[in-house]
Amino acid sequence: MRYLPLTEADRHAMLAAIGASSVDELFRDVPPAARRSGPVEGLPGFAGELEVERQLAAMAAKNIAAGSVPSFVGCGAYRHHIPATVDYMVQRGEFLTAYTPYQPEISQGTLQVLFEFQTQVSLLTGMDVANASMYDGATACAEAVMMANRLTRRKKAILSGGLHPHYRDVTTTDAHFIGFEAVALPPAPKGGEDLVALVDADTACIVVQNPDVFGQVRDYTTLAQQCQAKGALLIVVVTEAVSLGLLTPPGEMGADIVAAEGQSLGNALNFGGPYVGLFAVKEKYVRQMPGRLCGQTVDADGRRGFVLTLSTREQHIRREKATSNICTNAGLCALAFSIHLSLLGEEGFTRLARINHAKAVQLADRLSGVKGVSVVNDSFFNEFTVTLPRAAAEVVEELAKRRILAGVPASRLFAGQLEDHLILAATETTTESDMDALTKALSEVL
Amino acid sequence: MTMNSQGRPSTPAGADSAVPETVTGNRGLQIEEALIFEQDSPGMSGVDLPAVPATPLRLGAVKPRGRVGLPGLSEPQVVRHYTRLSQKNYSIDTGLYPLGSCTMKHNPRLNEKMARLPGFGDVHPLQPVSTVQGALELMDALAHWLKTLTGMPAVTLAPAAGAHGEMAGMMAIRAALEHRGEAGRTRVLVPESAHGTNPATAAALGFSVDPIPAGPDGRVDLAAMEAKLGPDVAGIMLTNPNTCGLFERDIRAIADAIHGAGGYFYCDGANFNAIVGRVKPADLGIDAMHINLHKTFSTPHGGGGPGSGPVVFSEALAPFVPVPYVVHDANGFRLVEGAQVENGGQGTEVGRMKAFHGQMGMFVRALSYILSHGADGLWQAAGDAVLNANYVMARLQDTLSASFEGPCMHECLFDDRFLKGTGVTTLDIAKALIDEGFHPMTMYFPLVVHGALLIEPTETESKAGLDQFILALKSLAERAKEGDVAYFQGAPRLTPRRRLDETAAARKPVLRWTPASEPALAAE
Numbered sequence: 001m002r003y004l005p006l007t008e009a010d011r012h013a014m015l016a017a018i019g020a021s022s023v024d025e026l027f028r029d030v031p032p033a034a035r036r037s038g039p040v041e042g043l044p045g046f047a048g049e050l051e052v053e054r055q056l057a058a059m060a061a062k063n064i065a066a067g068s069v070p071s072f073v074g075c076g077a078y079r080h081h082i083p084a085t086v087d088y089m090v091q092r093g094e095f096l097t098a099y100t101p102y103q104p105e106i107s108q109g110t111l112q113v114l115f116e117f118q119t120q121v122s123l124l125t126g127m128d129v130a131n132a133s134m135y136d137g138a139t140a141c142a143e144a145v146m147m148a149n150r151l152t153r154r155k156k157a158i159l160s161g162g163l164h165p166h167y168r169d170v171t172t173t174d175a176h177f178i179g180f181e182a183v184a185l186p187p188a189p190k191g192g193e194d195l196v197a198l199v200d201a202d203t204a205c206i207v208v209q210n211p212d213v214f215g216q217v218r219d220y221t222t223l224a225q226q227c228q229a230k231g232a233l234l235i236v237v238v239t240e241a242v243s244l245g246l247l248t249p250p251g252e253m254g255a256d257i258v259a260a261e262g263q264s265l266g267n268a269l270n271f272g273g274p275y276v277g278l279f280a281v282k283e284k285y286v287r288q289m290p291g292r293l294c295g296q297t298v299d300a301d302g303r304r305g306f307v308l309t310l311s312t313r314e315q316h317i318r319r320e321k322a323t324s325n326i327c328t329n330a331g332l333c334a335l336a337f338s339i340h341l342s343l344l345g346e347e348g349f350t351r352l353a354r355i356n357h358a359k360a361v362q363l364a365d366r367l368s369g370v371k372g373v374s375v376v377n378d379s380f381f382n383e384f385t386v387t388l389p390r391a392a393a394e395v396v397e398e399l400a401k402r403r404i405l406a407g408v409p410a411s412r413l414f415a416g417q418l419e420d421h422l423i424l425a426a427t428e429t430t431t432e433s434d435m436d437a438l439t440k441a442l443s444e445v446l
Numbered sequence: 447m448t449m450n451s452q453g454r455p456s457t458p459a460g461a462d463s464a465v466p467e468t469v470t471g472n473r474g475l476q477i478e479e480a481l482i483f484e485q486d487s488p489g490m491s492g493v494d495l496p497a498v499p500a501t502p503l504r505l506g507a508v509k510p511r512g513r514v515g516l517p518g519l520s521e522p523q524v525v526r527h528y529t530r531l532s533q534k535n536y537s538i539d540t541g542l543y544p545l546g547s548c549t550m551k552h553n554p555r556l557n558e559k560m561a562r563l564p565g566f567g568d569v570h571p572l573q574p575v576s577t578v579q580g581a582l583e584l585m586d587a588l589a590h591w592l593k594t595l596t597g598m599p600a601v602t603l604a605p606a607a608g609a610h611g612e613m614a615g616m617m618a619i620r621a622a623l624e625h626r627g628e629a630g631r632t633r634v635l636v637p638e639s640a641h642g643t644n645p646a647t648a649a650a651l652g653f654s655v656d657p658i659p660a661g662p663d664g665r666v667d668l669a670a671m672e673a674k675l676g677p678d679v680a681g682i683m684l685t686n687p688n689t690c691g692l693f694e695r696d697i698r699a700i701a702d703a704i705h706g707a708g709g710y711f712y713c714d715g716a717n718f719n720a721i722v723g724r725v726k727p728a729d730l731g732i733d734a735m736h737i738n739l740h741k742t743f744s745t746p747h748g749g750g751g752p753g754s755g756p757v758v759f760s761e762a763l764a765p766f767v768p769v770p771y772v773v774h775d776a777n778g779f780r781l782v783e784g785a786q787v788e789n790g791g792q793g794t795e796v797g798r799m800k801a802f803h804g805q806m807g808m809f810v811r812a813l814s815y816i817l818s819h820g821a822d823g824l825w826q827a828a829g830d831a832v833l834n835a836n837y838v839m840a841r842l843q844d845t846l847s848a849s850f851e852g853p854c855m856h857e858c859l860f861d862d863r864f865l866k867g868t869g870v871t872t873l874d875i876a877k878a879l880i881d882e883g884f885h886p887m888t889m890y891f892p893l894v895v896h897g898a899l900l901i902e903p904t905e906t907e908s909k910a911g912l913d914q915f916i917l918a919l920k921s922l923a924e925r926a927k928e929g930d931v932a933y934f935q936g937a938p939r940l941t942p943r944r945r946l947d948e949t950a951a952a953r954k955p956v957l958r959w960t961p962a963s964e965p966a967l968a969a970e
Contacts, residue, residue, distance in 0.1 A: 269570045
């Protein structure tokens with residue numbers, strides 16, 4: 001087996017040094033009834049690279065790769081062009097195969113990356129500080145709510161109907177099991193929610209999303225003030241990080257906590273994961289923040305260096321008193337995010353955002369010209385919602401047969417609701433011919 | 447002196463071996479690297495983008511933002527930045543990384559290649575299921591392997607990491623208790639040797655944590671455990687093999703006792719790599735166990751993630767899985783993903799734990815690893831992991847102080863009795879080991895012994911590599927016993943940075959770069 005360096009001679013010599021007659025003897029503490037005498041039956045034996053490649057490539061070939069067809073699928077995961085440098089750098093073994101940087105003297109690479117990542121996330125979100133990343137945007141959202149509970153000593157969250165339903169569901173799952181109240185409003189593609197009116201003395205936070213799940217962009221400045229005046233925190237969720245290159249950032253609107261998905265930068269679609277959760281807060285809240293943090297310090301020779309810090313919040317020190325049970329971040333995905341953003345720089349990032357927006361404007365205008373299609377949004381970033389004269393799920397299925405991925409039927413996210421609503425995204429990867437193909441196919445099936 | 451073809455000496459001449467001070471602060475291949483924010487060429491970009499199409503903005507009431515504050519660099523500058531940073535990291539590709547309980551084994555590059563097949567890497571999670579049948583087939587195939595290897599009837603692939611898996615398992619236990627009308631069971635037994643995530647998970651879910659002491663043999667004290675059982679006990683969270691590297695001999699009795707008391711058995715599977723393919727956890731009487739794909743199945747740790755933590759369930763807990771999950775019928779594969787689970791679900795699911803369908807990129811890597819090994823390869827891998835750990839234990843037990851009698855499983859535990867009276871600590875030994883070219887072992891964990899040194903070599907280390915590590919540790923132990931305290935306290939000396947001031951970092955946290963913080967903090 002190619003991954004195992006011990007030879008038979010090594011094994012014999014090592015057993016002799018141990019004083020055991022066989023490897024099986026080393027398993028003697030396992031109850032005899034549970035100790036197997038040989039490999040598990042009914043499973044295949046070892047395979048060479050070529051054979052494994054064949055098996056997995058056969059499965060991969062049964063999927064339609066989004067980049068191989070016109071694709072307009074978004075809703076929390078976006079297909080962007082990833083510069084070749086990103087994937088090359090993240091595969092350097094020193095990044096790929098390192099553990100959590102618990103030994104800072106030999107982990108300065110990972111640590112400096114995290115410090116730069118925290119700075120980048122702070123800048124993008126317009127917040128004071130950010131942590132070293134979370135599992136994904138949805139878990140970051142739930143952690144933000146629990147952090148608001150700790151900070152306000154209240155136990156109710158109000159979730160806007162514009163919040164991505166997966167984020168809502170992760171939060172309500174935690175609410176049930178961890179013991180707080182989450183009031184989720186019904187989907188509101190046209191907005192008009194009066195969230196502040198729902199804030200009472202037990203409300204810890206309001207959770208809104210920008211752009212919301214239907215693509216609408218919103219200014220939450222007034223909401224932040226009204227919410228905070230009632231002693232509750234405003235949590236702003238962002239599922240499309242590229243939007244932060246064009247829109248007023250949540251920090252400037254007055255958000256207390258930002259929970260975002262960073263996949264759009266540096267990370268491929270990967271059928272939904274792994275992605276990278278971004279988590280940023282006002283400075284005064286930092287000691288209640290979940291997740292790993294990297295901080296600057298000096299070494300014994302007085303040189304600048306970086307370490308994991310404030311770990312007295314974390315489970316390996318605090319055990320049952322920790323702020324969260326989280327033990328990992330999304331290290332390599334955060335690295336990919338960071339490299340992509342370093343390549344883009346100020347000029348590239350802001351231009352990328354404007355291109356995304358312009359593509360979506362073009363797409364919306366094109367679709368408005370298709371009979372039966374009506375654009376719901378009056379504002380958006382790179383994603384918007386239309387209504388169709390038929391069930392969107394059927395239309396999407398028919399277009400998939402023509403090898404066009406037409407978007408996300410709202411009914412897939414809001415089970416049994418909004419059946420005629422279709423959510424479509426455009427990015428810098430969307431071409432004129434993609435838009436032609438979509439509008440032509442839509443005119444034919446509607 | 448030998449000469450090369452240009453007539454120059456081919457062997458070094460000087461006797462001066464002192465490390466010189468350099469003008470740049472660089473030391474040969476170790477190059478100092480400024481923060482990316484300190485390398486700004488305003489207006490520069492490493493990505494060439496087309497002009498922005500001339501369309502009016504449609505942002506409603508929201509204003510376009512002002513400057514973000516990102517630095518501008520060209521592509522070669524960015525490549526050099528990250529290459530230099532990477533060279534300041536130790537990694538499993540560099541050498542032995544014997545972190546106990548962390549399982550730093552070789553990460554095959556085939557797995558990386560497979561995860562990047564466009565049919566996996568470039569597939570959107572919300573594409574119509576008719577266009578992702580191969581992705582669902584892969585999830586189903588991985589689920590089949592995990593169920594077969596553990597003997598358990600159900601699995602969820604949803605959790606994003608081991609600790610997230612613990613959450614899924616303990617939520618299932620809560621849901622099952624609620625379903626039975628026994629929500630009053632709120633006490634969870636957790637051995638003192640447990641990973642910190644176990645008590646943190648239980649506490650987060652509102653359980654009270656009741657610690658069980660270890661017996662003198664490093665295992666759960668069965669009598670002490672039985673004494674804690676009662677009508678308010680929800681279950682036990684037990685790591686097996688445990689964090690002392692020992693198999694819990696009484697595990698069947700523990701399972702019977704907890705079941706007899708009406709509770710459930712959550713097994714922390716962080717150390718499943720020791721027994722994979724050799725012991726089916728189902729035969730041990732467990733109800734739920736998470737499997738860290740980044741440990742047992744070698745998906746890369748990536749400097750701290752992403753992980754993936756599938757959980758296997760017994761019949762009793764199987765109805766209480768989170769969504770989504772894959773089902774298979776005559777029409778192919780489909781996903782049960784709604785929170786309400788109207789179509790085909792069982793109605794007892796605990797809900798959603800993360801966006802989309804789990805860490806797919808990790809599923810591909812793990813299945814690639816599993817298919818490469820096969821059942822016979824996994825058998826051999828677990829055997830070699832245990833053999834390597836026992837070899838290290840046997841060779842070091844006369845020098846260091848082994849905490850418990852062997853055989854151990856995949857890792858061996860020592861404590862700091864061998865350092866008594868030397869003035870040298872476990873931490874000092876670890877730092878000196880860094881200068882010898884090794885990543886240190888896990889230190890000061892588990893908490894059940896003093897000054898713990900927990901060594902997990904894994905099956906992907908050669909005997910020669912282990913012999914060199916053993917030699918280094920033996921000589922360091924000798925040096926400590928000789929009283930060379932200054933040598934240890936000054937270590938490491940040969941690293942990109944020496945010991946860092948963690949107290950200062952925590953006292954006045956600097957968590958991001960700002961233009962203002964730069965001059966003062968960067969001053970030499």
